[in-house]
Amino acid sequence: MRKYLLARVVSFGCAATIAGASVAADDGLKLPAGFSATVVQEGLGTGRHLAVAANGDIYLAGRKGLTAMRVDKTGKAVEVVPFGNVQGTEVRIFGDWLYVSDDVGVYRYALKKGELAPSGAREVVVAAFPKERQHSDKTFALDPAGTLYVNVGAPSNSCQEKDRQEGSLGKNPCPLLEKYGGVWVFDGTKLNQTPANGRRFATGMRNAVAIEYNAGQKALFAVIHGRDSLDTLFPALYDAADNATRQAEEFHRIVDGGNYGWPYSFFDTKLGHRVVAPEYGGDAKKVPEAGKYPDPLVAFPAHWAPNDLLFYTGKNFPAKYQDGAFIAFHGSWNRAPEPQAGYKVVFQPMKNGKPSGEYEVFADGFAGDMADNSPNNARYRPVGLAVGPDGSLYVSDSQKGRVWRISHQQ
Amino acid sequence: MAHFTPAVRRLRLRFAAALTGVAAFMGTAAPDTPPTTAAAATVGSRPLGQQLYGRHCLSCHQADGGGVPNMQPAIKGGTWVQGDSRALALFVMTGGFDSASRKDSDVGNVMPPFRQLPDAELAEILTFIRAKFGNGASPVSEAQVAEARTSLP
Numbered sequence: 150m151r152k153y154l155l156a157r158v159v160s161f162g163c164a165a166t167i168a169g170a171s172v173a174a175d176d177g178l179k180l181p182a183g184f185s186a187t188v189v190q191e192g193l194g195t196g197r198h199l200a201v202a203a204n205g206d207i208y209l210a211g212r213k214g215l216t217a218m219r220v221d222k223t224g225k226a227v228e229v230v231p232f233g234n235v236q237g238t239e240v241r242i243f244g245d246w247l248y249v250s251d252d253v254g255v256y257r258y259a260l261k262k263g264e265l266a267p268s269g270a271r272e273v274v275v276a277a278f279p280k281e282r283q284h285s286d287k288t289f290a291l292d293p294a295g296t297l298y299v300n301v302g303a304p305s306n307s308c309q310e311k312d313r314q315e316g317s318l319g320k321n322p323c324p325l326l327e328k329y330g331g332v333w334v335f336d337g338t339k340l341n342q343t344p345a346n347g348r349r350f351a352t353g354m355r356n357a358v359a360i361e362y363n364a365g366q367k368a369l370f371a372v373i374h375g376r377d378s379l380d381t382l383f384p385a386l387y388d389a390a391d392n393a394t395r396q397a398e399e400f401h402r403i404v405d406g407g408n409y410g411w412p413y414s415f416f417d418t419k420l421g422h423r424v425v426a427p428e429y430g431g432d433a434k435k436v437p438e439a440g441k442y443p444d445p446l447v448a449f450p451a452h453w454a455p456n457d458l459l460f461y462t463g464k465n466f467p468a469k470y471q472d473g474a475f476i477a478f479h480g481s482w483n484r485a486p487e488p489q490a491g492y493k494v495v496f497q498p499m500k501n502g503k504p505s506g507e508y509e510v511f512a513d514g515f516a517g518d519m520a521d522n523s524p525n526n527a528r529y530r531p532v533g534l535a536v537g538p539d540g541s542l543y544v545s546d547s548q549k550g551r552v553w554r555i556s557h558q559q
Numbered sequence: 560m561a562h563f564t565p566a567v568r569r570l571r572l573r574f575a576a577a578l579t580g581v582a583a584f585m586g587t588a589a590p591d592t593p594p595t596t597a598a599a600a601t602v603g604s605r606p607l608g609q610q611l612y613g614r615h616c617l618s619c620h621q622a623d624g625g626g627v628p629n630m631q632p633a634i635k636g637g638t639w640v641q642g643d644s645r646a647l648a649l650f651v652m653t654g655g656f657d658s659a660s661r662k663d664s665d666v667g668n669v670m671p672p673f674r675q676l677p678d679a680e681l682a683e684i685l686t687f688i689r690a691k692f693g694n695g696a697s698p699v700s701e702a703q704v705a706e707a708r709t710s711l712p
Contacts, residue, residue, distance in 0.1 A: 195628075212629070212665070282667045314671040381618060392618075482627040485618045521623035525633065547628070 179514040186553045190226035193550035197238040198533035210240040217266040224554040232266035238286040252285040253278045275342045284356035292362045297337030302356030303330035308412035319428030353409040359458035366502035369403040372455035377483040383427040393487035395419045397448035410442035452481035453491030457534040465540025473499045477531040482524045492516035608687025624692035641693030648707040678704040
């Protein structure tokens with residue numbers, strides 16, 4: 150494999166001189182030079198997030214249920230076992246427990262030595278979040294003390310009086326923020342809690358699917374899905390090209406008591422500053438009250454759909470990746486009729502919890518040709534990220550349930 | 560908050576249509592066929608229904624009518640699009656909020672109502688989607704939409 154990669158780089162001549170030059174890797178994924186991908190497994194339906202245990206066992210969440218996988222030395226799955234009764238997005242390993250979630254709760258299973266699929270009963274950590282349709286995935290993070298940070302997405306695009314209807318103005322104040330549109334904290338080691346046991350930690354977050362606790366920084370971070378449909382809801386102010394490009398996917402450090410501006414504002418990547426949302430009197434330029442909402446650490450392109458965030462502390466990747474952020478962008482739909490975008494894993498260099506350079510594309514080529522510019526026709530859509538015990542990065546896909554292991558050749 | 564009334568929107572559409580017609584003339588010199596019936600109106604090389612689909616429907620249901628997994632349903636080949644045209648017109652005018660089929664659906668987003676669009680534009684859109692995504696189902700006339708509208712609450 151190593152010889153093959155070297156040969157490819159040389160055969161392209163100029164590629165070797167470009168920083169982060171891409172080479173064809175297993176499965177057509179494009180990765181920086183020195184990296185290669187192995188397909189662990191596919192064919193389990195819709196994949197969502199995934200976690201890798203210290204022994205290398207992989208746990209994949211999905212809309213059809215959970216799957217446990219054991220891999221051989223080459224990284225290929227040799228045992229694949231569906232288990233449990235949770236259909237959802239999040240899965241994390243905390244101590245000897247596997248924490249998972251669906252749209253209405255967070256649960257856990259005991260991970261016993263030698264067992265691939267947990268045999269014990271599901272325990273309820275938090276149940277009875279309101280059943281919603283939009284932005285209902287209860288993704289979460291845990292800190293080393295067991296504090297559970299749950300993303301409670303807003304069941305709305307922009308808190309209009311009439312959701313997603315042209316010209317409808319925003320409710321002010323937005324009542325959804327009392328129960329949604331933020332992060333709620335719980336004691337993740339306690340069982341049988343309800344949302345009433347939680348505390349609103351941060352607000353003004355439309356849907357922070359990509360949420361991660363950074364142990365080195367002792368801080369929570371998130372990349373938030375920005376709003377849709379500027380042009381179809383407010384055609385006098387925005388056209389289709391504006392809608393396809395202006396509202397950032399915002400990467401923030403999430404602090405206790407923080408307010409990140411939804412639905413009243415969004416960060417406009419064209420103007421380079423935050424603007425008041427059109428539902429709340431914005432005119433495509435108007436700036437919110439100074440200091441009310443923080444600017445993002447990084448304003449990622451509109452509609453890319455950040456679905457997972459991971460700070461790399463593994464031992465396999467070169468030094469520049471240490472403490473940096475990988476973000477899985479599931480890919481756009483609301484850019485249409487403009488070409489869809491995203492569908493890639495991006496690396497954001499970080500130092501001391503702050504961006505230390507421009508983000509770069511790390512893994513690309515997931516979507517394939519994507520006929521008719523239609524997300525439904527994407528070959529793969531990256532959705533989850535995890536690091537294995539050897540420092541490899543694992544990526545999951547929502548189209549076919551495929552999982553890749555990406556490694557760097559030392 | 561400035562936003563367009565239906566009347567103003569119609570004017571904008573006519574203006575946009577005129578521009579498209581000019582562009583078509585300059586590009587190919589193909590003469591624009593004057594629309595004979597609402598359901599057959601074309602502007603430039605693209606049917607008006609396709610343009611209106613692009614303006615109101617495409618970002619959710621996509622160019623191929625395939626929808627977006629877990630977000631918006633496919634309409635391509637669906638029962639609504641090729642079924643009874645009156646039921647389809649009513650569905651599009653009222654939106655998906657209270658539809659029975661929605662209860663069992665796993666898609667997240669809800670279609671807003673489109674009753675604010677004039678009968679002629681709705682007829683164009685419905686005719687387009689039935690032809691393209693509904694196995695060639697029959698066109699829908701402005702009069703049929705107007706008749707269906709009388710049943711709206």
